[in-house]
Amino acid sequence: MKRHLLEAADLDRADATLVLDTAAQIEQALAGREVKKLPTLRGRTVVNLFYEDSTRTRISFELAAKRLSADVINFSAKGSSVSKGESLKDTALTLEAMGSDAVVVRHGSSGAPHRLANWVRGSVVNAGDGTHEHPTQALLDAYTIRQRLGRLDGVRVTIVGDVLHSRVARSNVGLLHTLGAEVTLVAPPTLLPVGVGSWPAAVTYDLDAVLPKSDVVMMLRVQAERMNASFFPSAREYSRRYGLDGRRMGALPDDAIVMHPGPMNRGMEIAADVADSVRSTIVEQVANGVSVRMAVLYLLLGGAPQ
Amino acid sequence: MATSYLIKGARPLGGDPADILVKDGRIAAIGESLSATGAAVVEAGGLVALPGLVDLHTHLREPGREDAETVETGSRAAALGGFTAVHAMANTDPVADTAGVVEQVWRLGQEAGLVDVVPVGAVTVGLTGERLAELGAMADSAARVRVFSDDGSCVSDPALMRRALEYVKAFDGVVAQHAEEPRLTAGAQMHEGDRSARLGLTGWPAAAEEAIIARDVLLAEHVGARLHVCHVSTAGSVEILRWAKSRGVQVTAEVTPHHLLLTDACAESYDPVFKVNPPLRTDADVEALRAGLADGTIDAVGTDHAPHAVEDKESEWAQARPGMLGLEQALSVVIETMVEPGRLDWAGVADRMSVRPAAIGRLTGLGDRAHGRPLAPGEPANLVLVDPASRAVVDPAALASRSRNSPYAGRELPGRVVATFLRGVPTVLDGKAVR
Numbered sequence: 142m143k144r145h146l147l148e149a150a151d152l153d154r155a156d157a158t159l160v161l162d163t164a165a166q167i168e169q170a171l172a173g174r175e176v177k178k179l180p181t182l183r184g185r186t187v188v189n190l191f192y193e194d195s196t197r198t199r200i201s202f203e204l205a206a207k208r209l210s211a212d213v214i215n216f217s218a219k220g221s222s223v224s225k226g227e228s229l230k231d232t233a234l235t236l237e238a239m240g241s242d243a244v245v246v247r248h249g250s251s252g253a254p255h256r257l258a259n260w261v262r263g264s265v266v267n268a269g270d271g272t273h274e275h276p277t278q279a280l281l282d283a284y285t286i287r288q289r290l291g292r293l294d295g296v297r298v299t300i301v302g303d304v305l306h307s308r309v310a311r312s313n314v315g316l317l318h319t320l321g322a323e324v325t326l327v328a329p330p331t332l333l334p335v336g337v338g339s340w341p342a343a344v345t346y347d348l349d350a351v352l353p354k355s356d357v358v359m360m361l362r363v364q365a366e367r368m369n370a371s372f373f374p375s376a377r378e379y380s381r382r383y384g385l386d387g388r389r390m391g392a393l394p395d396d397a398i399v400m401h402p403g404p405m406n407r408g409m410e411i412a413a414d415v416a417d418s419v420r421s422t423i424v425e426q427v428a429n430g431v432s433v434r435m436a437v438l439y440l441l442l443g444g445a446p447q
Numbered sequence: 448m449a450t451s452y453l454i455k456g457a458r459p460l461g462g463d464p465a466d467i468l469v470k471d472g473r474i475a476a477i478g479e480s481l482s483a484t485g486a487a488v489v490e491a492g493g494l495v496a497l498p499g500l501v502d503l504h505t506h507l508r509e510p511g512r513e514d515a516e517t518v519e520t521g522s523r524a525a526a527l528g529g530f531t532a533v534h535a536m537a538n539t540d541p542v543a544d545t546a547g548v549v550e551q552v553w554r555l556g557q558e559a560g561l562v563d564v565v566p567v568g569a570v571t572v573g574l575t576g577e578r579l580a581e582l583g584a585m586a587d588s589a590a591r592v593r594v595f596s597d598d599g600s601c602v603s604d605p606a607l608m609r610r611a612l613e614y615v616k617a618f619d620g621v622v623a624q625h626a627e628e629p630r631l632t633a634g635a636q637m638h639e640g641d642r643s644a645r646l647g648l649t650g651w652p653a654a655a656e657e658a659i660i661a662r663d664v665l666l667a668e669h670v671g672a673r674l675h676v677c678h679v680s681t682a683g684s685v686e687i688l689r690w691a692k693s694r695g696v697q698v699t700a701e702v703t704p705h706h707l708l709l710t711d712a713c714a715e716s717y718d719p720v721f722k723v724n725p726p727l728r729t730d731a732d733v734e735a736l737r738a739g740l741a742d743g744t745i746d747a748v749g750t751d752h753a754p755h756a757v758e759d760k761e762s763e764w765a766q767a768r769p770g771m772l773g774l775e776q777a778l779s780v781v782i783e784t785m786v787e788p789g790r791l792d793w794a795g796v797a798d799r800m801s802v803r804p805a806a807i808g809r810l811t812g813l814g815d816r817a818h819g820r821p822l823a824p825g826e827p828a829n830l831v832l833v834d835p836a837s838r839a840v841v842d843p844a845a846l847a848s849r850s851r852n853s854p855y856a857g858r859e860l861p862g863r864v865v866a867t868f869l870r871g872v873p874t875v876l877d878g879k880a881v882r
Contacts, residue, residue: 230761250763251636251647252717271765273647311647335652336644 142440145258145265148274149315157319161284163436164429171208179435181443182211188241190232190257191268192218192248197403197427198268202245202277205434211442214241229253233260242442246270264441272306278402279312281433283320285422286357288429289398294321299351300342301327301383302361302410303372305334309402310361314342325351329383331372332363348383352392359400360385360411376409386412390420398422451475452873453483454866457491457832459822461793467496469828472815472871476824489876491832494865497797499531499829501804501818503594503623503701504677504749505774507533507564509555510548511540516754516849518552521774522561523847524752526874528774529831529864530562532818533752534808537569538599544569544580546588553590561874561882563818565808568592570611570622574600579611586618593809596623598677599724601659603629608663612672619809621699623675624663626684627725631655636765638711638726646714648764651726653681660684664691664698675807676700678751680725682735689744699807701749702736704773704780705854709733713854719760719767720852723753726769740799741790747804750777754850772853775846779860782835787861797822815870828871837863847880 142159143151152160171177187206191199199215206213216236227235229248236244243264246254251271258265269275287293298317304310304326317324324342326333337344345351352358363383365376373379385399393399399411399420407413416423451470458464459477466481467474475483502525508516516524518535525533535552537543543552549566556564568585572578574597585592595615602608602624611622632655637643639650660676664687667674679685679700691698705723710730713721721727739745753770760767781800785791791799805811805819820826841855867875874881 228758228761229763248763250765253763255717256763271647272649308647311645334644335639335650336641339641339644 144441146276146437146441147254147258147265147267149276149279149312149319151276152316152319154319157280157283157316160280160433160436160440161287163440164284164432167435167439168432178208178210180210181439182206182209185211185242185442186214186240187211187243187245187438188214188216188236190216190236190244190246192253193269195247195269198247201427201430202268202434204431206438208431209435209438211438229256230260233257237261243438266437266441269308271308273308274312275308276312276316277430277434277437278309279316280437281426281430282313282359282400282402283316284429284433285400285426286398288425289422290356290396293317296322296356297325297354298322298357298359299325299327299355300359300361301348301385303332303363303367304328304337304361305332307361313359314340318342325355327351327383329373349389349392352389353394355393356397357400358385358393358397362402362404362406363410365406365409380409384410384412385415387414390415390418393420400426402426451483451486452489452868452871453481453486454489454491454496454832457494457496459496460797461495464492467830469868469871472828474822474824474826474828477822489866491865493836494832494834495793496822497529497793497831497833498801498820498822499818499831499867499869500529500778500800501808501810502530502533502750502752502774503675503747503804503807504598505533505535505752506538506754506770507535507552508754509539510551512756514849515756518555518564519559520847520849521752521754522556522559522564523880524774526561526867526869527847527864527880528776529778529833529867530774531829531867531869532563532565532805532810533774534565534567534594536598537567537596538574542569542573543567544572544574546581546584549585549590549592550588561880562869563816565810566590566592567594567596567598567623570595570597570602571607576600576602576604576607579607579614582615582620583618586620593618593620594623594675594807595620596625596677598623598625601625601627601629603659605662605666609666609670612667612674613670616672621673621675621807623677624659625677626656626659626663628655628658631658636722637714638728640711640729642711642714648714653683653728656681656725657683657687660687664696667698668694668696673697678703678706678725678749679736679745680706680728680732682732685735685739685744688739692744699746699803700744701747701804702740702745703749703751704777705771706736707733707740707784708780709854717764719762719764720771720854720856722764722767722769723771724769737784737790740785746799747807748777748781748800749804750774754848755852756850760852770852772846772848772850775848776841776853776855776860778833778864779862782862783860786835828868830868831864832866834863834865835861837861839863
């Protein structure tokens with residue numbers, strides 16, 4: 142494993158598989174236990190440095206660190222020196238002086254975790270940077286797919302929605318490709334980046350054509366405000382062309398699953414009956430997020446398991 | 448200090464070695480085995496002599512951001528880069544949009560005395576793109592402004608651009624356009640392409656530059672005016688310029704050293720030292736720019752020297768200001784990218800870095816104060832001696848600029864400026880600024 146987890150490309154196939162296997166071991170070790178806690182990272186300090194509000198991701202990392210017995214400090218940009226204009230570098234040096242072993246960072250600017258990694262000695266875990274990557278989301282998605290379908294190699298994953306602005310899509314394309322899955326991106330052309338052709342993924346504008354050939358459909362959150370910048374004409378038209386409703390779900394193969402990184406816009410990219418169906422893994426994804434993040438922190442800070 | 452210098456054994460424009468006698472601010476003689484009593488001797492064996500370089504595009508930051516650069520520190524950086532004249536861009540604080548501000552900058556340049564600082568006037572009041580600044584007043588001022596630019600912002604309103612092009616004809620001025628359609632570059636961070644897609648940085652499409660250049664050459668043709676295009680960065684722009692020139696449009700263009708050498712691959716580090724506007728482009732663009740500079744489609748090298756304080760660069764990519772240093776490495780980059788590969792000879796370097804930029808800025812006809820003149824007896828003694836064989840690793844801490852945002856840090860480049868003379872007075876000797 143590299144010292145930092147900044148993007149999916151930091152993990153080769155062996156490392157990515159190790160993270161997933163470790164997450165499974167941790168889950169097993171904790172299953173049925175009354176005290177859901179391992180002593181592995183006792184005495185180590187993990188800082189959650191969040192420049193964006195993201196309660197669910199922060200809580201997931203916090204829980205992961207605490208279940209490994211690490212000390213956790215939540216450093217929120219709001220109400221801290223950051224909001225008074227402290228630079229990222231000064232914040233990094235402050236955390237460094239306090240002796241943090243790992244910094245989990247969420248930032249609105251692409252590449253901020255890369256910058257941070259230049260300034261701290263400990264490990265940096267990217268918890269989402271701008272429109273760049275969100276590698277632990279991709280790991281928990283891969284974990285969920287493997288758990289449900291029993292494999293990743295050759296699994297056909299269709300990712301639908303605002304690929305242009307999605308760090309989830311970027312990390313998933315990279316990681317799932319590394320793990321042998323076949324990724325197809327579906328979006329209106331306005332929400333695909335120029336240059337998407339260089340990604341290890343197929344691209345289509347026709348959702349209905351790919352659904353029968355999808356083992357996994359991953360719906361991305363689409364902000365209705367995008368229509369104000371003419372990415373699409375209206376929420377209704379978007380939903381009609383790219384939303385996953387019950388009718389479209391019926392076109393999927395029998396054992397196909399439906400994923401969403403949350404938070405969902407019910408009625409926009411995903412219909413309520415789909416989100417709540419047995420195919421939906423949305424709640425499992427949240428639970429798996431804690432196990433996978435425990436595995437990441439464990440491997441970065443504690444070394445490979447014996 | 449001596450008033451005459453005998454430069455021994457330099458190769459004018461890379462030709463046969465000759466001695467150059469500099470006296471009373473002029474080139475007194477060029478020939479073999481010259482001698483002159485009382486002249487200080489400068490041993491220049493193996494050095495190439497070029498006319499003093501002229502930059503069409505420098506940001507000196509004064510007034511307003513003297514923490515990043517001053518007229519004096521920027522002038523020293525320019526002299527060390529072999530320049531004897533630099534055009535100081537107008538995006539200062541206050542903006543150089545009145546005779547008062549351009550005269551202030553001009554006067555500071557004269558006081559520093561290391562290069563001729565030629566102020567550029569803003570096209571529009573406050574660079575806001577809304578109404579014309581008093582272009583005539585700046586032209587008639589002591590600063591004698593001939594180049595007008597809103598650089599940093601594009602004069603995007605087509606009607607206003609047309610009027611600006613027309614209006615400056617009255618005093619033989621030129622509008623230097625920062626070609627960037629702002630509606631296509633909202634929030635843009637880097638070249639739009641494969642790398643921006645992967646890095647999650649908002650793309651700056653080549654078409655945003657090319658669309659403005661295409662529009663402006665048509666406007667310049669229509670009204671019979673001169674147009675200069677700043678920092679051309681794409682292969683498509685070179686094609687449009689080639690087409691326009693073939694039609695006889697009075698258009699000139701410059702390319703920066705960094706666009707000749709670096710690509711958008713630099714953005715993969717997310718180090719904002721590589722953030723610049725227009726952004727670093729692709730290998731294919733770099734190749735087209737080199738070809739354009741070689742065949743003359745691109746007239747000049749303009750540094751777009753853009754000093755920034757540490758806090759404006761040591762940040763997240765999106766928060767950092769765009770721009771990079773260029774004056775002290777410009778000639779080295781041209782040697783690396785154009786001379787060593789055989790795409791430009793020394794006469795070509797003199798043409799693209801001295802003669803043509805001086806002509807665009809209307810500096811060639813200023814008598815004693817002219818720039819971009821031939822290396823010939825009787826001409827003002829503005830010249831630079833460069834050792835093309837010398838190679839060195841760029842150390843930002845050693846630069847004369849007050850800022851440190853050099854994209855060439857740690858990179859080995861050829862060509863050392865050994866001496867620079869401004870009207871017969873050395874501003875650089877033995878590779879060091881005289882003051």
